[in-house]
Amino acid sequence: MAFVSSGYNPEKPMENRITDIGPKHYEQFYPPVIKANKGKWAYHEVLQAGVLKHVAESGDEVYTVRCGGARLMSVTHIREICEIADKHCDGYVRWTTRNNIEFMVDAEAKVKPLIDDLESRKFAGGSYKFPVGGTGAGITNIVHTQGWIHCHTPATDASGPVKAAMDVLFDDFKSMRLPAHLRVSLACCLNMCGAVHCSDIAILGYHRKPPMLDHEYLDKMCEIPLAVAACPTAAIRPTKVEIGDKKLNSVAVKQERCMFCGNCYTMCPSMPLADTEGDGIVIMAGGKVSNRISYPKFSKVVVAFLPNEVPRWESTTDCIKNMVEAYAAGANKYERFGEWAERIGWERFFDVTGLEFTHHLIDDFRDPAYYTWRQTSQFKF
């Protein structure tokens, strides 16, 4: 494994340096039918789950076949995507915001061979490489974060629970039987790189034990004032501790004030939170980002904690499947998950889903909490 230089000269880092050139220009990556009709699309129709037809004012048509994928993807897999795109789509392909892959063709006759090709490809372990679906009133791909594959603060894995959940929800990826589209997201800690706070159903990793304190190293590893300032509940204060005959600068944590956000750990590696029993999953539900009919909404916590059950997270996937079925049975056409829960009332939501309402679900975090309590005599028995 000999080092191969790119041409970069570490002695003269500024020599021939190119910076601030930004991304590639998008236009060179447009398929011809997209380039020719941009801004002049007349309408679209979902022909079947995973297949979209867009018709331009010119009469041109583009057919999109959408398929799911793990966002964690090898170059071997991307090369296979390229091979498919070359074979069917003149060498063009795109990804959606929700990690789906879209193959576009310019004639209806090209759709079936493309779908047949995509659906025929499987990994050695047996799973589909390119399942077609993820459109309309169904469940599309889960957006998610890194989890145990690459992150330092997760309270759960990301790719594993997503795989487990999508296996359980697979039929709804492949069909459009639900009252409206249903977005599932996962963030592996409450930093929420995955921004799950406005999802129909959110899987959120959560710690439940306050940070441990690595006093002997803390002052060497961390800026104590930053660790103190990082705490949103002011639970951390500077202190001195005696270890053996040494008096060390460190911090103390008022444990009952800890909300387990891990922000201190982000600032100070000597305050780890991760714990096998302490860590697990919070289920949130009823959020949306669309402005359609009702305003965008935050997701609400409906299950305070489920354990990390590796490798398949059964309690989590059972809970989600149960909520999806209750929604499918009870919601009106076009009604999003949160709109349904609000119409029937959250007290009825716990009734029909069979989820247990525990004290953890009553908000006690600062001012917004008050606005979530019931200030009316109207409620359902």
Place this chain on the structure above:
Amino acid sequence: MAKHETPLLDQLESGPWPSFVSDIKQEAENRAKNANNVEFQVKQDVCEDILGVLELSYKHGRTHWKHGGIVGVFGYGGGVIGRYCDQPEMFPGVAHFHTIRVNQPAGKFYNTEWLRNLCDLWEFRGSGITNMHGSTGDIVFLGTVTEQLEEIFFELTHKHGQDLGGSGSNLRTPSDCIGEARCEYACYDTQALCHFLTNEYQDELHRPAFPYKFKFKFDGCPNCCVASIARSDMSFIGTWRDDIQVDQEAVAAYVGGEFPPNAGAHKDGNWGPFDIQKEVIDLCPTDCMKYEDGKLEINNKECTRCMHCINVMPRALKKGKETGLSILVGAKAPILDGAQMGSLLVPFVKVEEPYEEITEVIEAIWDWWMEEGKNRERLGELIKRQGFQAMLDAVGIDPVPQHVKEPRSNPYIFWKEDEVPGGWQRDVNEFRKYHQR
């Protein structure tokens, strides 16, 4: 024979959904075979060690990655995330496992030639494992060693004409919806604006000068497919301010069942025949539509452009002709003070090159936030701390009723001295002439 036993991960190979475990395994096998004689610049068995360390996390229920160190490329303060394994002896292939964020093209369209170039580079100088794409939108190269960072950056910029994305207290890589490229709802060219602003603000993207991260996202219409309203400090949402265009013949075709409602998105449900009264008129949030004598009427003045009727009947109803965008500010995920949705700052602006009306607002907001924001304080938190009024004042935007859902329900107004006739300087002795102590 795999380098590490992975009995837990192996259970994630079954089931229909694409298995990331199978994919990493195939990459590990291909690296072992090395059919193209690649002179790998990171360990050939790196993917084996990825599986090994992940299996250990499955066993422990805890991550085995340490904090990032300060690694990066010369002159940039973002785009590279340092990552080290906390069991480097067990998994030497991933002892250093840094992430590189590569700024994706607007709209996430690609041609295969360019994608293959990226694959070749990443197989040669990295683990061969990516995210397509990261949560913010970048192409994420997952796992390389410190010595390769400058080499990768050099090849990206010199051979592929491609720059890094943002990380840290920078402008984060902007991202957009598919927009006009393939969507009839788009009210402006999201790709053009996303690409323009990404280039306009390269310095802010690469060199941290902000109190904390700052995100732009571009949604072409109020359906908000890239979730800008929930996920970006500054959210650009397409809208219009004239009338929805109605094709009465097409309305009749929906009513008659010739066109599938909601663009066919409910085809697998048993919803019965389309009922325009129940499915459109009665669901209009402002009650501004009626359907009488085979004719659809919209009182456009009362419409709030929620998109429902257009989504249900895209062949009959189209967005207005006078299009532009709304700017909302301050959205963020919960850490630290709870999640925030974007709040409307600019109700309407036309989207016209060179986009000065937009960049003026951006720069005024940044000036205020960089002046007033505390370390690691997102824009939304500053707005909450100092108040929406303070922001309007700082950026020079006049208050309008559109800024609020409702007026305040407390009268605790912080009047300013110059708003009160005569000012606040008074003579208490003069007062006492008429009011005994």
